[in-house]
Amino acid sequence: MKQITILSGKGGVGKSSIAASLAIALSKKHKIVCADCDVDASNLALVFGLKEKNFEQWKKISTNEKAYLNEKKCNGCKKCVDSCYFNAISWNEKKKQPVFDSFSCEGCGVCPMVCPEKAIKLVEVKNAKIGFGETKFGFKVISGQLEMGESGSGKVVAEVKKLAKEQAEDAELMVIDSAAGIGCPVIASVNGSDFVIAVTEPTSSGLSDLKRALQITTHFGIKSGIIINKFDLNLEFTKKIEFFASENNLEIIAKIPYDKSFVDALVDLIPIVVYNPKLETLFTKIVKKIKNNLETNHK
Amino acid sequence: MKQITVTGGKGGTGKSTVATALAVLLGKDYKVLLVDADVDCPNDHLLLGIKRKKVKIVYQRIPKWDFNKCIKCGKCAEVCKTHAIFVVKGKQPIFLPQQCNGCGACILSCPVKALSWKKKEIGFVFKGKKHGIDFISGELKVNEPVSEFVVNAVKKEIKKVESKYDFVLVDTAAGTHCDVIEALKQTDIALAVTEPTPLGEHDLELIIQLIKKLGIKFEIILNRFEEGKSVLIEAAAKRHGKKIMAKIPYKKEIMQAYSKGVPVRDNSIEKIKRLVIE
Numbered sequence: 058m059k060q061i062t063i064l065s066g067k068g069g070v071g072k073s074s075i076a077a078s079l080a081i082a083l084s085k086k087h088k089i090v091c092a093d094c095d096v097d098a099s100n101l102a103l104v105f106g107l108k109e110k111n112f113e114q115w116k117k118i119s120t121n122e123k124a125y126l127n128e129k130k131c132n133g134c135k136k137c138v139d140s141c142y143f144n145a146i147s148w149n150e151k152k153k154q155p156v157f158d159s160f161s162c163e164g165c166g167v168c169p170m171v172c173p174e175k176a177i178k179l180v181e182v183k184n185a186k187i188g189f190g191e192t193k194f195g196f197k198v199i200s201g202q203l204e205m206g207e208s209g210s211g212k213v214v215a216e217v218k219k220l221a222k223e224q225a226e227d228a229e230l231m232v233i234d235s236a237a238g239i240g241c242p243v244i245a246s247v248n249g250s251d252f253v254i255a256v257t258e259p260t261s262s263g264l265s266d267l268k269r270a271l272q273i274t275t276h277f278g279i280k281s282g283i284i285i286n287k288f289d290l291n292l293e294f295t296k297k298i299e300f301f302a303s304e305n306n307l308e309i310i311a312k313i314p315y316d317k318s319f320v321d322a323l324v325d326l327i328p329i330v331v332y333n334p335k336l337e338t339l340f341t342k343i344v345k346k347i348k349n350n351l352e353t354n355h356k
Numbered sequence: 357m358k359q360i361t362v363t364g365g366k367g368g369t370g371k372s373t374v375a376t377a378l379a380v381l382l383g384k385d386y387k388v389l390l391v392d393a394d395v396d397c398p399n400d401h402l403l404l405g406i407k408r409k410k411v412k413i414v415y416q417r418i419p420k421w422d423f424n425k426c427i428k429c430g431k432c433a434e435v436c437k438t439h440a441i442f443v444v445k446g447k448q449p450i451f452l453p454q455q456c457n458g459c460g461a462c463i464l465s466c467p468v469k470a471l472s473w474k475k476k477e478i479g480f481v482f483k484g485k486k487h488g489i490d491f492i493s494g495e496l497k498v499n500e501p502v503s504e505f506v507v508n509a510v511k512k513e514i515k516k517v518e519s520k521y522d523f524v525l526v527d528t529a530a531g532t533h534c535d536v537i538e539a540l541k542q543t544d545i546a547l548a549v550t551e552p553t554p555l556g557e558h559d560l561e562l563i564i565q566l567i568k569k570l571g572i573k574f575e576i577i578l579n580r581f582e583e584g585k586s587v588l589i590e591a592a593a594k595r596h597g598k599k600i601m602a603k604i605p606y607k608k609e610i611m612q613a614y615s616k617g618v619p620v621r622d623n624s625i626e627k628i629k630r631l632v633i634e
Contacts, residue, residue: 066397068530069368073555097531098365098559122437142417142459144508160537160570165437165459203533205566210533211501237367237530238396241501244454260615262372262399269397272498291615323553324585 058222059351060231062094062250064273066266068237070258071286074319076234077104078330079254081194082340083230083347089196090225094246095236096185096201096213105192106326112200115188120212122164122179124157130176131155137168137177160206185213189224194328197224211241218249239269247273252350253281254310259294264301271307280350282310284343289314310346311339359524360632361543363567365559367530369551370579370604374628375527376403377620381629383489386522391514392493393539394529395479395506405617406491408482414494414509415475416502417458423448425470432462432471457502479506481513487619490521503535511538523632532566540567545632546574547601550589552581557588564596575601577628582606602627 063076073095080091093101102109109115124137124145133153138146145161146168148154169177184207189199201217203210221231235246247253253274257267267283274281283302288295295312302309313336322332330340362375372394379390392400401408419432430443440455441462453476463471478500484491494510496503518524528539540546546567550560560576567574576593578586581603593600604610604624613620 065367067368067399068366069551095531097533097536098367098562100366100555100558103554103558140460140464142457160541163437163457163459165457165461166435167459167461167464170435170461170464202562205532205562206537206569208534210531238394238503239498240396240496240503240529240533240535242531242533243396244499244501261402261617262397265399265402266397269498276499290611294615320553320580323555326554 058228058231059251060233060249061347062233062235062246062253063256064235064243064247064253064270065237065256066239066270067257067262070256070263071319072256073100073104073234074323074329075256075284075286076101076232077328078336078340079343080196080232081328081330082344083232084194084196087229088227089230089232090221090228091196091198092217092221092231092233093198093200094214094217094233094242096203096210096217096242097236099200099202101234102190102198102200103326104323104328105194105198107190107192107198112188112190115186117183117186118216119181119183120216121182121184121207121209123159123162123182124164124168124177125180126155126157127176127178128154130174132174134173136171136173140167140171142167163208182207184209187213187217187220189220199224211245214242214245239273243270244273247277247279250279252347253279254284255281256284256286257298258287259285259291259298261294264294264298267298268301282308282346282350284310285312287315288312308346311343313339357518357521357524359526359543360545360547361526361528361540362547362549363528363536363540363563364549365530365532365563366550366556369549369556371549372399372403372527373579373614373620374547374549374577375525376400377625378628379489379525380404380487380619381625382523383487387520388489389514389517389521389524390489390491391510391524391526393507393510393526395494395496395503395510395535396529398493398495400527401484401491401493403614403617404486404619406484406486408484408493410480411483412481412509412513413477414479414481414506416478416505417473418453418456418476419451419462419471420474421449421451422470422472425468427468429467431465431467435461435465437461454499454501478502479509481509503529504538507535507538532562537566537570540570540572543572546572547577548574549577549579551579552586552589554588557592560589560592577602577604579604580606601631
């Protein structure tokens, strides 16, 4: 199964709208599955008009542990406080005991190692849920959502991708919608991809974040192309993006004009390519370019 | 000093637009520090045309091995929760610095004390000023996973100078994970910026859950507002016993100001200013 990942660096440039329509266009000739790897704020299923409550299944998962103190055993030596690199343990002078901040605890396991009284234990936490549902368009979408205040989004992304593979064993392509930013969940989304599409917009933020995001794909040695969304809002910046692309040997996969129907489609929860059939040709072209890239990868 | 943190869950809802516009407006009457805590993709300096000066390199500790001492027992790999250490039996450990969060479990586990610390650069802190406001921003080096360490370094810089200011305005990243949590902690009021789409509503709900869990006061700001299209967000606000604090209209001039790097001016920003001063 080949993996195509959509990323952007900057948020709100149209990743999920484009990912959903691209998935529909790809599904006309291929068996596909979609993975929403923005586990901080998962939206892809919604773009297909699929609400969380209509998923076939949700399950709670644990990719993290957190430290818990047995107060009776604690001798107040403060070794745990001094050893925590994440400042998750503070000292309560009144109680003469450490206080654990579960928001900051990474579950690294250092405090149980230094505790002479064996008063600290790591306990698994259910830090996320993952699930899958059938879209109206003949393929499944797999989503994940981190519980609020929990950490470990990178590992949850890996679980979403794993579930996508299990749920669609015979799929030829996995379309992955990544989170905004360039941190661990994005790195986890890109890892293992065959082709990356970076979506951007013609603003200084769009270009700056695009450059940062594409350094990740360069690091992994993954081929990538660019889609400039709302390209006609600022032609000067679009030129700058095109110049950046040609300097770095990156293909501009598509330039999409600003179109108010993108927002209207989102409001109605209908993928843009269905809402505005005029865009079908555009997405068919994008599909062709992606297939070219995947084939040349192979050689 | 009052700390205001601008966040929102969904990307591209206008967090930076609100943070920069509000900072400039408050800066007319007060001493203001604007902080860009979106260390993954910092953009506030671009929006305001601020030239940033690098003032600090952010380091993270990572282990190094003395292979003369290493007995190839594999204990370091066993205790590593982030899978940064690989050991094939009888061979020297292989270390993947990108995966390491610097916790120190490997060093504690080594029976022959073959491990010690060294440091790696993971990001930078910048300073600047323009439009009568001071500015601090953090930036994560690309391919480094632990954004929150850079956010922490930025927060340390804030601590050093915050007493000089009437308002500290913090702009967070999109999402709801560790770097956003770090930026939200210790804030006096959070402003959740959203847009009138079901996705905006969905992510607003998530960020409100997080803000409530952290026990922080919050207000909702609706960006790209159009008459008659804000029902979803009005309802979401009502669910949390809130009224929308301000509505920023969907206007071409605002989008153009954004794309030109000029702080946005609008009555809605004036309203936010009035309300945060109270």
